[in-house]
Amino acid sequence: MAVLRNDFIWGAATAAHQIEGNNVNADFWVAEHAGLPHLREPSGDACDSYHRYREDIRLLAEAGLKAYRFSIEWARIEPERDQFSRAELLHYRDMIDACHEHGVTPVVTLHHFTSPRWFSQAGGFTGPDAVERFSRYVAAVCPILHDVEWIVTVNEPNILALFSRMTAAPDAKTEGESEAAGSEAAASDETATVAMAQMPTPSLDFAAAIAQVHRAAVQILRERTNAKVGWAIAAQAFTPTEGNEAVFEEVFHAWEGAYYEASEGDDFVGIQAYTSQPVGPDGPVPHPPSDDNTLTGWAYRPDALGLNIARVWEKYRLPIFVTENGIATDDDARRIAYTTGALQGLKDAVAAGAEVLGYTHWSLLDNYEWGSYAPTFGLIAVNRSGDFERTPKPSLAWLGRVAASHGENLS
């Protein structure tokens, strides 16, 4: 008997700011142009998917994948406070239609790290009217979501908790934050992006604030759509080093537990797993430099996915959707090897009882990795210095074959 459920969903994921290009009304666009040392290059045209999404969806479908997770960009829908763009709503509606035309299930994220400039300037998710502002955006989008089955309200709220610190100008930081920002910049010399262990611990106040935003969005979506609704958490597979179990508990709660707890009552929780993170006496321990590290400087840990699924299922009994998993590498054979290991871990966790609904690989395209194009996560390469030509890598067809075998054949 097959390990995975019959209706298990196989697909790939992207996010608007990372692939669309010229997302000029978003807060991250502003940060990209503020000369911050750890944001090495601006997103610019990205993959020009704002215009080429039909081709992206076609390539995904032709490979045999059945789901496309993408995000709707709030900064396009509401570029100025209370000014909603019908044209942009229709643009995203056409993306949903394109998915359906290709027999692809859209998995729609409503917020993937970027917010409109005006919202961030007014305090973002900890600002006084965040729940109301985000709710108005969600309500504005509902009419195009009537036949969407899967909606993720917020992508990685536990990393978003740190985004405002990562994108603030140095003089806007408090003393403690400046120190953390310093090590972020130092990390960026060796690795292309900010290493998780160099980030400050996300604040529980932020967790409480964003949980309210999420709960309000879930309620609106339940009233106005037929979708299954959840949010997607960055799962770090934290493991305590000897004698540091108490620190581990604290770290786990601040980074993840608070967010899983706020998922109670949702239809699923998205988990996004890349690597595992040891916890020492002072918190997460940076991954030591190693030839084995990925292009983001993270330890090569295909087992992280299975570890996270098993843990989340055991602790919270929430149905799990693996909304992201992948590797930054320029060696596509390594991508296949990593993903094979990760999917084996997923299957083992399911065999042991976890309820897992689907898997969308990060990422469909080589894209803008929040400050740099160097770490390539894509199943498809994009010629960004030419005509944006897409070149599928062997891993795309491989994942399509895995999907066709219902996950039975990982070789």
Ligand code: BGC
């Ligand atoms: C995010 C993506 C990001 C990926 C790899 C996740 O944290 O949701 O936007 O590109 O991991 O770093």
